[in-house]
Amino acid sequence: xxxxxxxxxxxxxxxPVHKLDPRSKLVxxxxxxxxxxxxxxTITYAMLLAFTLFIVLVSRIRLYFLINGLKxxxxxxxxxxxxxxxxTKEGDLLFHWKFISxxxxxxxxxxxxxxxxxxxxxxxxxxxxxTSPISITDGIEVLLNPLKKIKVPVHELALMMSIxxxxxxTLMDETDKIMKAQMARGSDLSSGPIxxxxxAVVPLLVPLFVSAFKRAEDLATAMEVxxxxxxxxxxxxxxxxxxxxxTFALALLAAMAVLLFFYRS
Amino acid sequence: xxxxxxxxxxxxxxxxxxEKRALFDVNFEIPSHTYQAIIGHTGSGxxxxxxxxxxxxxxxxxxxxxxxxxxxxxxxxxxxxxxxQRVGIxxxxxxxxxxxxxxxxxxxxxxMNFGVSATEAEARARELVRLVGLPxxxxxxxxxxxxxxxxxxVAIAGVLAMEPEVIVLDEPTAGLDPxxxxxxxxxxxxxxxxxxxxxxxVTHSMEDAARYADNLIIMHEGKNVLSGTPREIFxxxxxxxxxxxxxxxxxxxxxxxxKMINTSLAKVCxxxxxxxxxxxRLLREERxxx
Numbered sequence: 241x242x243x244x245x246x247x248x249x250x251x252x253x254x255x256p257v258h259k260l261d262p263r264s265k266l267v268x269x270x271x272x273x274x275x276x277x278x279x280x281x282t283i284t285y286a287m288l289l290a291f292t293l294f295i296v297l298v299s300r301i302r303l304y305f306l307i308n309g310l311k312x313x314x315x316x317x318x319x320x321x322x323x324x325x326x327x328t329k330e331g332d333l334l335f336h337w338k339f340i341s342x343x344x345x346x347x348x349x350x351x352x353x354x355x356x357x358x359x360x361x362x363x364x365x366x367x368x369x370x371t372s373p374i375s376i377t378d379g380i381e382v383l384l385n386p387l388k389k390i391k392v393p394v395h396e397l398a399l400m401m402s403i404x405x406x407x408x409x410t411l412m413d414e415t416d417k418i419m420k421a422q423m424a425r426g427s428d429l430s431s432g433p434i435x436x437x438x439x440a441v442v443p444l445l446v447p448l449f450v451s452a453f454k455r456a457e458d459l460a461t462a463m464e465v466x467x468x469x470x471x472x473x474x475x476x477x478x479x480x481x482x483x484x485x486x487t488f489a490l491a492l493l494a495a496m497a498v499l500l501f502f503y504r505s
Numbered sequence: 506x507x508x509x510x511x512x513x514x515x516x517x518x519x520x521x522x523x524e525k526r527a528l529f530d531v532n533f534e535i536p537s538h539t540y541q542a543i544i545g546h547t548g549s550g551x552x553x554x555x556x557x558x559x560x561x562x563x564x565x566x567x568x569x570x571x572x573x574x575x576x577x578x579x580x581x582x583x584x585x586x587x588x589x590q591r592v593g594i595x596x597x598x599x600x601x602x603x604x605x606x607x608x609x610x611x612x613x614x615x616x617m618n619f620g621v622s623a624t625e626a627e628a629r630a631r632e633l634v635r636l637v638g639l640p641x642x643x644x645x646x647x648x649x650x651x652x653x654x655x656x657x658x659v660a661i662a663g664v665l666a667m668e669p670e671v672i673v674l675d676e677p678t679a680g681l682d683p684x685x686x687x688x689x690x691x692x693x694x695x696x697x698x699x700x701x702x703x704x705x706x707v708t709h710s711m712e713d714a715a716r717y718a719d720n721l722i723i724m725h726e727g728k729n730v731l732s733g734t735p736r737e738i739f740x741x742x743x744x745x746x747x748x749x750x751x752x753x754x755x756x757x758x759x760x761x762x763x764k765m766i767n768t769s770l771a772k773v774c775x776x777x778x779x780x781x782x783x784x785x786r787l788l789r790e791e792r793x794x795x
Contacts, residue, residue, distance in 0.1 A: 251522055305521055420561045421602040424594040425663065426586060426618030443614065446604035450649065 249309075249409060251369045256485060257299035258370045262379030264486035268493055269367045275493070276356055278500040282348075285355045287503065291496055292359040299366050310361055317357045324350035368405075377402035378480060395471025403459070411452065418447045506572035506591055506670050506703065508535040508558060513567035515553055527553040529727045530567070535705060537670075540697055542706045542714035542735075545724030546749040551675075551707045552597070554724065558673050558705065559592035560585045590619045593669030597676045599660035603648040608634070608659050611648055615667040626666065633662040636696075638688055654685050661689070665696070671703040672696075678713075690717065711753040715739060715775040723748055736773045755780055 252258075257265075279285045296303055307314065330345025368376070381398035388394050419429065422443045429440045515528040527550045535541050545551050556562040557569050560576050569576040572591065576582050593615075596602070605611035612630035617623065634644055637658040643651065648659050661677065674693060678686035694717050697704045708714055714721055715735045723731035723738065725748040731738060738745065739752045742760075751757070756773060759780055763769050770787065774780035 249523075302522070308520065417596070418602060420556065421594075421596050421599065423561060424559060424589055424596070425602070425615040426589055426667065427614075428586065428618070443602075443604045447601055451601060 249369065250372045251301065252372075253300060253370065255298060255300040255370065257295065257366065259483075259485065260370075260489055261480055261482050261486045262371050262375040263383055263480060264482065264489055265367055265371055266376070266379045266383060268489055269363055271490075271493055271497075272363050273360060275497045275500055276360060278497065278504055279352075279356070281503070281505045283503050284500050285352055287496070287499060288359050289355055292362050295366060296362060299370050301366065301369055306362060306365060310365060313357075313361050317354050317361075320357065321350040321354045324353055373402055373405040375478070375480075376405065378476070378478060382480060395474075399471075407452075407455070410455075411448070414451055415444065415448055418444055507537055507570070508572075508592075508671065508703075508705075509568075509570035510534070510554075510557065511568045511570070513554075513557065513564045513569060515550075515557070515562060516565045517553075519565060527727055528564075531724075531727075531729050533722055533729050533732060535703065537703050538701050540694075540704045540706070540717055540719045541722060542708060542718035542720070543722045543724060544708060544711065544714050544750065547709075548726075549724040549748075550727040551724055553727075555594065555673050555675055555705070555707050558671070559589045559594060561594075586619070590667055591669055592671040592673060593664040593667050594673040595661055595664050595675065595677050597679060598657075599664070599677075600648075600653065600656035602663075603656060603660055606647060607645055608648050608651070609644040611659060612663045612666050615663050619667060629666045629668070630662070633665050634659075636665070637662045637692065654681055657681065657685075658689070669702075671705065673705045673707070675707045676709065677706075678710075693717075711739075711751060712755070715753040715756070723750065725749075735775050739775070740773050759783075 260268075276288060279288050293303075296306065325342055325346045326340070328346035328349045329341075329343050331348070332344045333341060334344050334347065335342040371379075377398045380401065381394055384392070384394045384397070422440075423429070427440050427443055429437060429444070431437075432440075510531050510533055513528055513531045514526065516524055516526040518524050531550075531554060543551050543554065553562065557564060557576075558571070560569070560571065560574075560582060563569075563576055563582065564578045566578045568578070571588050574582075574588050576585075603611050605614060609627065609630050612633060613623070613626040616626040616629060621629075630644065631641065634641060639655060639658050639662075643655065643659070648656055651659065657677075664672070672693070677693070678689050681689065690713055693704060693706075696702060697717075704717075706713065706718060718735060721731075721733060721735055721738050722729055723745075730748060731744065739756045742752055742756075745752055753775070755775065755777055759770060759774055762784070768787070770780075770783045772779075772783070774783055
């Protein structure tokens, strides 16, 4: 179950998307999140979806894999879709049965919001899938560097982020292991009344927290032992390089933004 | 309860780019009341296979027969709880599964999940604490206040408290001091004999496998490649080396001695005691001849 999750996982590869500089990818995704909100009619949402699928294609990540790995989010999407369908009372009445009435506006709104959700989740997943956690943090650190002037601890923030990203898969594996151990002792997480299931989480969470704290402590010791003293005067082994491709990617996004602006109602 | 694996394959993260096959067409049978050791080099699929013994993993293809229950690839398996009660697994570093406020409650967790009454579970806990070699006053302590070795013993007691018929041990002594290792292994062996258990030991330690197991199953790159009594297996060192395994120290020692004195002993000795007896016999015979 856990092994199917793809949040925060990195999928090595050599697609054009993989080769982009993390800075351009970060700016790209950040800007994309903003321009998604430009869309407000069918054409613009279709354009967004097509654009996202195009990026998926270029990144050479199998669509099936993306969808499969994002199942929990898709569930949330379906939920918001239904919520919109039942709650929005606009446009023509499409369907009426007892107290349930579905309006055309509700369906449209539901589809729009789900699409927005989908493209956002896909785009951010592609970012983490095609960029190693280390480059992501390197990119963030460089991008946020100007903030150092107003005494924002940029290096520390980047480090915190890279550590948390790094430990997502580890904690997942750990959860899986502890879950199996408790299941072998007869704890049942997947059936029975809700009350029992919530209770069954305790034997999972306590060992997980214990080991997470222990891990954190070990990591801190290991860093200290190797002479870590924060970002001051620290040089970089991996140099970031801005290519033609990066400029091109951002230009593409700018073009998309212009189109969206043009076609939105 | 017999365990039988037929053509069992398993792949992690099936259908994703992370897919990794861990088992390929594994076939073997574990008869009731035997002591089996599954040995293999790191990454040979040992830990994957042991999770099939109580249906924590379902084979990607093939059939796992657990007593009268069949777990088959592609079919839904219901009510696995009954199987899990009969097969207890002591995972690697089982101390990571402790969570309760007191040692007593933690040991009672397993049996109570299987519907054993609180009084009965408590009685088992009190008995087991002694069995695993802990003083009775730890029962009221928090498991997190104990030392690593003591936590290991509590966790083992927690599995034993379910009174399984089959007990699966995954490197149960990893990280313990030599004396603790010996105590734990001896305890499992005594239990195996007294309670007529089926014991499956997954281990790196050739010494433990040689000393305790009736039968060895050798895993290599996700397949079971060799099976037989320790004496048979450790006779053929060349084959073992192919699978990146070494015979136990005592067997290597015997071979060196045999080479030096240019005589073979009557049998492959699996423990220090056996070898001592064999060598004493040889010496005595020689003295009688001269």
